Amino acid sequence: xxxxxxxxxxxxxxxxxxxxxxxxxxxxxxxxxxxxxxxxxxxxxxxxxxxxxxxxxxxxxxxxxxxxxxxxxxxxxxxxxxxxxxxxxxxxxxxxxxxxxxxxxxxxxxxxxxxxxxxxxxxxxxxxxxxxxxxxxxxxxxxxxxxxxxxxxxxxxxxxxxxxxxxxxxxxxxxxxxxxxxxxxxxxxxxxxxxxxxxxxxxxxxxxxxxxxxxxxxxxxxxxxxxxxxxxxxxxxxxxxxxxxxxxxxxxxxxxxxxxxxxxxxxxxxxxxxxxxxxxxxxxxxxxxxxxxxxxxxxxxxxxxxxxxxxxxxxxxxxxxxxxxxxxxxxxxxxxxxxxxxxxxxxxxxxxxxxxxxxxxxxxxxxxxxxxxxxxxxxxxxxxxxxxxxxxxxxxxxxxxxxxxxxxxxxxxxxxxxxxxxxxxxxxxxxxxxxxxxxxxxxxxxxxxxxxxxxxxxxxxxxxxxxxxxxxxxxxxxxxxxxxxxxxxxxxxxxxxxxxxxxxxxxxxxxxxxxxxxxxxxxxxxxxxxxxxxxxxxxxxxxxxxxxxxxxxxxxxxxxxxxxxxxxxxxxxxxxxxxxxxxxxxxxxxxxxxxxxxxxxxxxxxxxxxxxxxxxxxxxxxxxxxxxxxxxxxxxxxxxxxxxxxxxxxxxxxxxxxxxxxxxxxxxxxxxxxxxxxxxxxxxxxxxxxxxxxxxxxxxxxxxxxxxxxxxxxxxxxxxxxxxxxxxxxxxxxxxxxxxxxxxxxxxxxxxxxxxxxxxxxxxxxxxxxxxxxxxxxxxxxxxxxxxxxxxxxxxxxxxxxxxxxxxxxxxxxxxxxxxxxxxxxxxxxxxxxxxxxxxxxxxxxxxxxxxxxxxxxxxxxxxxxxxxxxxxxxxxxxxxxxxxxxxx
Numbered sequence: 001x002x003x004x005x006x007x008x009x010x011x012x013x014x015x016x017x018x019x020x021x022x023x024x025x026x027x028x029x030x031x032x033x034x035x036x037x038x039x040x041x042x043x044x045x046x047x048x049x050x051x052x053x054x055x056x057x058x059x060x061x062x063x064x065x066x067x068x069x070x071x072x073x074x075x076x077x078x079x080x081x082x083x084x085x086x087x088x089x090x091x092x093x094x095x096x097x098x099x100x101x102x103x104x105x106x107x108x109x110x111x112x113x114x115x116x117x118x119x120x121x122x123x124x125x126x127x128x129x130x131x132x133x134x135x136x137x138x139x140x141x142x143x144x145x146x147x148x149x150x151x152x153x154x155x156x157x158x159x160x161x162x163x164x165x166x167x168x169x170x171x172x173x174x175x176x177x178x179x180x181x182x183x184x185x186x187x188x189x190x191x192x193x194x195x196x197x198x199x200x201x202x203x204x205x206x207x208x209x210x211x212x213x214x215x216x217x218x219x220x221x222x223x224x225x226x227x228x229x230x231x232x233x234x235x236x237x238x239x240x241x242x243x244x245x246x247x248x249x250x251x252x253x254x255x256x257x258x259x260x261x262x263x264x265x266x267x268x269x270x271x272x273x274x275x276x277x278x279x280x281x282x283x284x285x286x287x288x289x290x291x292x293x294x295x296x297x298x299x300x301x302x303x304x305x306x307x308x309x310x311x312x313x314x315x316x317x318x319x320x321x322x323x324x325x326x327x328x329x330x331x332x333x334x335x336x337x338x339x340x341x342x343x344x345x346x347x348x349x350x351x352x353x354x355x356x357x358x359x360x361x362x363x364x365x366x367x368x369x370x371x372x373x374x375x376x377x378x379x380x381x382x383x384x385x386x387x388x389x390x391x392x393x394x395x396x397x398x399x400x401x402x403x404x405x406x407x408x409x410x411x412x413x414x415x416x417x418x419x420x421x422x423x424x425x426x427x428x429x430x431x432x433x434x435x436x437x438x439x440x441x442x443x444x445x446x447x448x449x450x451x452x453x454x455x456x457x458x459x460x461x462x463x464x465x466x467x468x469x470x471x472x473x474x475x476x477x478x479x480x481x482x483x484x485x486x487x488x489x490x491x492x493x494x495x496x497x498x499x500x501x502x503x504x505x506x507x508x509x510x511x512x513x514x515x516x517x518x519x520x521x522x523x524x525x526x527x528x529x530x531x532x533x534x535x536x537x538x539x540x541x542x543x544x545x546x547x548x549x550x551x552x553x554x555x556x557x558x559x560x561x562x563x564x565x566x567x568x569x570x571x572x573x574x575x576x577x578x579x580x581x582x583x584x585x586x587x588x589x590x591x592x593x594x595x596x597x598x599x600x601x602x603x604x605x606x607x608x609x610x611x612x613x614x615x616x617x618x619x620x621x622x623x624x625x626x627x628x629x630x631x632x633x634x635x636x637x638x639x640x641x642x643x644x645x646x647x648x649x650x651x652x653x654x655x656x657x658x659x660x661x662x663x664x665x666x667x668x669x670x671x672x673x674x675x676x677x678x679x680x681x682x683x684x685x686x687x688x689x690x691x692x693x694x695x696x697x698x699x700x701x702x703x704x705x706x707x708x709x710x711x712x713x714x715x716x717x718x719x720x721x722x723x724x725x726x727x728x729x730x731x732x733x734x735x736x737x738x739x740x741x742x743x744x745x746x747x748x749x750x751x752x753x754x755x756x757x758x759x760x761x762x763x764x765x766x767x768x769x770x771x772x773x774x775x776x777x778x779x780x781x782x783x784x785x786x787x788x789x790x791x792x793x794x795x796x797x798x799x800x801x802x803x804x805x806x807x808x809x810x811x812x813x814x815x816x817x818x819x820x821x822x823x824x825x826x827x828x829x830x831x832x833x834x835x836x837x838x839x840x841x842x843x844x845x846x847x848x849x850x851x852x853x854x855x856x857x858x859x860x861x862x863x864x865x866x867x868x869x870x871x872x873x874x875x876x877x878x879x880x881x882x883x884x885x886x887x888x889x
Contacts, residue, residue: 004046005064007071008039013315018043020235022094025335032314034307034332038075039089039239040068042207044096047233050211057204057211065207066200068238076240081199085122086115088132088241091206093213095234098336099222106143106206107276108136108241112197120173128246130176131168135276137183137195140202144209147190155182169274203238210236218433225437227802242331244324245276249297252276252324255290255304257312260320260340261397261498263347263517267291267308269321270448276324286467287448303330311335316357317366318348341397342371343515350517360524361876367521369843369870375518376862380496380507387504389493390482392443392468394500395454400441400463401494401506404487406475408435415439422493424480426473428453436460441495443502445471463497471502514549514865522550522865525872531849532856533867534612536836538562540601543611546861550868553609553704554602555768555858556836559685560618562598563591572623575681577656588684595688599705600695608702612768612836612858613689614747615682615721616674617710619665627657666773666782671711672746675721686725690732690740697738705742708768713750715759722763747836749773754820761827768858769817771837771845775804778813805838808845818852834858843870850874 011019011027019027023041030036046061057065073079078087088110111119111133120129141147156168159179165171171179187195196202213219214234223230244252253271260268270287273296294301304323307330311319320338324331340348349363358366380386380399402420405411411423415438423439425432427446436442436456441463444453448467457464472481478489487493487504494507514522534555535546539562543554563572568591575587602611634654637647662668675682686707693703709721722744733739745766748754751774757767776783781791783805794800808814817835824831834856839845841859846867849857851874859867 002045002060003064004043004049004061005068006041006043007068008036008041011041016096017232018045018235020044020094020096020237021098021336022092022334023235023237026237026239028314029311029332029335032310034311035330037240037242037331037333038072039237040065040072041094042236042238044233044235047211047214047235048231050208051233055208055212057207062204065203065238069200069203072238072240078240080110080203081112081115083114083118086110086118088115088119089203090237090239090241091203091210092237092239093210093234094237095214095228096232097226097228098339099219099226099228106136106139106209108132109140109202109206110199111136112199112202114197115199123246125246126173127171127176128243130173130180131171131245132243132276134176134180134183137180137187140206141183141187141195143213144205145187145191147187151186151190152183155179155186207236207238210234221433221437224796225433239333242324242326242333243276244272244326245274246327248273249328250274250324250326251293251297253287253290253293253322255308255321255323256338256340257308257319257321258338258340258344258348258351260318260338260344261394263340263344263351265351267305271323286446286469297325297328300325300328300330307332313357316352316362318344342367342375343397345371346375346515346521347517350520361528363521364525364528364869364872365876367869369866369873372866372869375514376512376865379498379509379512380494381510384508386501386507389485389487389502389504390468390470392445392465392471392500392502393448393454394496394498395448395466396457396462396464397498398441398463399494399496399498399507399509401492401509402440403490404480404493405435405439406473406478406480406489408432411435412438422495424471424473425453426475428456436462441465441497443468443471443495445469445473457497463495465495465497465500465502468500468502518865522868525868526550528875529868529871530875531846531854531871532834533864533871534610534834534836534856534858535861535864536840536858537602537605537861539598540605542861543602543605546864547605547607547609549861549864551609551861551864552856554606554611554613555834555840555856556708557602557611557613558617559595559614560616560622562595563616563623568594569623573653576623576660577653581680584678585680588680592684592688592691595685596691596695599689599692603692603696603703603705604701606704608704610704610706612706612708612745612766612834613685614708614710615672615685617671619660619662619668619670619674622665624657624660625653627654627661630654630657666776672709672717672721673711675709675724676717679724682721682724683728686728687732690729690742691736693740693742694732694736694738703740705740706766707742707744708747708766709744710747710770711749711773712746712760713752715756715763718746718760718763743832745832748817748820750777751816754816755823757820757823758827761824761831764824764828764831766832766834767820767824769820769833769835769837769854771808771813771817771835771839772805774816774837775809775813778809778816779804807842808837808839808848810848814848814852817848817854821853841867843873846870847874847877851878 008027008030012031013024013028016024019041049058073087076087078085080087088108091106091109116129116133120126138152142149184195244250251271251273252275255267255269258265267290269290272287318338319335322334345367349366352358353360353363402422404424405421406424411421412434414421420440422441423435424443427444442453442457444466445468454464454466470482480487492506494503532552534553535551536556537543537546537554538558571587571590575584578584634650689705696703707725709718712718725744743765745764747768747770749770821833833854835849836858840857841863846857857867
């Protein structure tokens, strides 16, 4: 008989796939003897069985739940629904991967009109009992009965105002009874039924709701954002309740074993006296820092501090712990690996190595390469004047500027339109996820550093400020007010998530610097990785930045980008529209010293590392004005000034634009085809490369140019262009008296090139796979058209698992890369291979490149640190797989 339900003591921490993250951790904490309220977990397989049974709980699952409930009742000495000694439970979801705020929780299940009386007598605290009952009605109605929580909050707010109260703890038992009566009326009005009183019925309705929440909209969005598979399902954890709202010797909190923003080795978190757990994360009350618990409850603080260290040592990872204190007794409700900023992830990984908790390889695997982008964002210039509007809690570091918006839908709309927005809310809920994604940053007036807004923002690497109580936010009027200052919808503000400061207007920012811990971690990565990391750099400034970030050379220098610079475009246009060879050569001679200066700067920045220079690639018409705009200008001049010289020039330009116009420019006169038709252009570029090399040789500097012929599809193209490069190099050698060390290769971006790589390798010293174009030519997609029209729909409907222009399509494009490498090295065993598309900075694509045997990846300068770390992780994982596969004889 299949087992769908596990008591906590029956599981362990290795059963995440079955018990979910929460269930596995609860089982593991129970196993190692921590004070965990007892309970049981309904498995992820039960969730899948629920959906297979057309969204109904199978009989076998129901039977096992009731058996587990009996065990729980015996263990606790209480019974669900017993008016004299009632058992109350919490019902929580628990997916395999942490999904903060995406799933739903129910507390105090088992309360009804009878058990609330029993709880009041047992605790000698009627106020606590009725407060717990009203919380349960509100949560259950929201999560299970799908009645908007707004109606309950509105009634509660009206009650507080009528009684003259400012906070919930001021309400008496009689007040709560009045509120409960109103809550029941809300339920009756919206469901046309009474609030369910049978606790077992409540339990199964709650289990249904948790299973259903696996496929609610916010869960689907979160899974899509974090690439979590849909088939995993969620577990359900049923756990006996402990109460943090039984008086001033009780409380609840959330704490991290280290600071999740900075990584400092200190307890970091918040708690509330006389409150339940949802109060901390919901942002209804602003909590106190965990450090103040030392003076409020010193013994509890000491016990919690020791437990936190024990958990960290056990899991060898920074922990995010939920706890409750009931009448002076500590209970650990949950622990999991704590979400953290990139800055914190790096420091924690490095510190744990120094403390002997983990080794260097584990440390490298602990940091997600994608997170490193957070560290490479700008921060506010310290010299800039700051008009500080207010200050809240620094919930997620980084700085951002944007227009104020008060609604998640508006944030999404404006964000999709290319506007930079900052979402400002009293607090955020999981339903705001789409607005948070589209925003530069988030600001809330309520909640703490473990609230929904803070946790989600940190996970996404967005700046966030929470608990800024000075802000009076009027969502309807679309205003935020601080004192006499009014900030309206659309006004610009700047926030600093590291200090909690909110400032008026746009403030200058500066580039980041790499911390010593970051540098150390990357040095460990360099020691481990076995694949090189280069950068795509089109000018000396990019090359310098790449070198600063640890690039081992330039993997792609797109020379056409040099022609786009101010002052050069007219000369390029002159070269294109030349009526004869003499005019064209005149323009080419003007471009040569400009190109030479660029190459000198790039070579100098790279200090002897290899520099792969791709000769001119795009269609020539891209350098000319837009045909439609030019036609309008010509027509106007024909009417207004038909004899002017300007008209003659414009007509000449229009003729050339029409002459060069192509039905499909991507597959037209570009790449090596341009060099075949206009060899003088490529000859000029090659001269510029070697003149630059000669110039630096005079200074005693080493130069290592790699000349790349683009868009080769046939060996004869490369053979012809190779001859041009060699002959040009020889002429420059004779002219300068210098001998140059250089290589000649090609960019593999046409499927035919990959399939005939054994032939092409006869004329190539290296292959560089241009996976941007290789993806376009393999799929038959125009990237601009695909991303603008149908690609997103393909991803959402799972026609494609992800955007193939962002993540390498290993099954299709990857096979061409593998074929190209294998065939190329069959002909030329010393053939150097690399990748220079955007995939060179994406972690799973880098892993593929390492497994395929490429020598290097190349990416944008700001992604070089990411690539260095991802390359090390690829090496470590492959070594681990080899070790696992090895079986001693």
